[in-house]
Amino acid sequence: MSWINFARIGKVVALLAFVLPWLVVSCNATPIVSATGLEMVTGSVKALSEQAPQDSSPHLWAVAGLVLIALGLVLSFVLKPVRNAAAAAGGAAAAALVILAIGMFLTIGGIKTKMAEETGEQAASAPASADNPFGGDFEANMRDAMAQAIKVETKFGYWLTLVALLGASGAAFMAFSGRVSPLAGIKLATVAAPAPADPDTTFWDSIDKNDQAALLEYLQRFPQGRFVALARMRLDEGSPPAA
Incomplete structure (x- = not known):
């Protein structure tokens, strides 16, 4: 098996990982929002709690990553010679890796910022009452505690996508540099047709x-x-x- 085939396999794994969980938002270990990579692409993120906001907007960075992976896979078969195919596959995989890493980082930061803003607004507007004699400060402390109980976690599917893209980039680089795969002879040994019978x-x-x-x-x-x-x-x- 050649290095370019390893790169193609890495891209296929990265595409399949889009159907696995990528992101989970939980409160006190109870999930309130869950999203696969495909749901982030289509904007159909699942809200597991009525209090959780429904995210119906596609994440453009996830869309770009998916398109780059698919494009690189197609070009790896279309372009000739192998050196050109490897350059396209490796470039697309590396670009997708960077976009997905930065995009997820910004998305997590945006979720945390949004939660902090909502907490501040609700705490500032909380008046003193018989049930809450301490007014807004007490309410702010309570909501700060709630915000700290909320966690945003990246899941296995997202990390599998990044690892597969990293492997695809490395394999494409090896193919571009003309390196011979240690498994290069396996295809010949297993696929070679038997010699035609002598009548x-x-x-x-x-x-x-x-x-x-x-x-x-x-x-x-x-x-x-x-x-x-x-x-x-x-x-x-x-x-x-x-x-």
């Missing part, structure tokens, strides 16, 4: 060497065959002695 040998192996009729048929079919001399010798051995 001369096949027929000779199928007949009874003591059957004169079969020997004569062999001579008629293969007058220049590899076993002509042996067939004539067997015929002579089987001929009746002269009177």
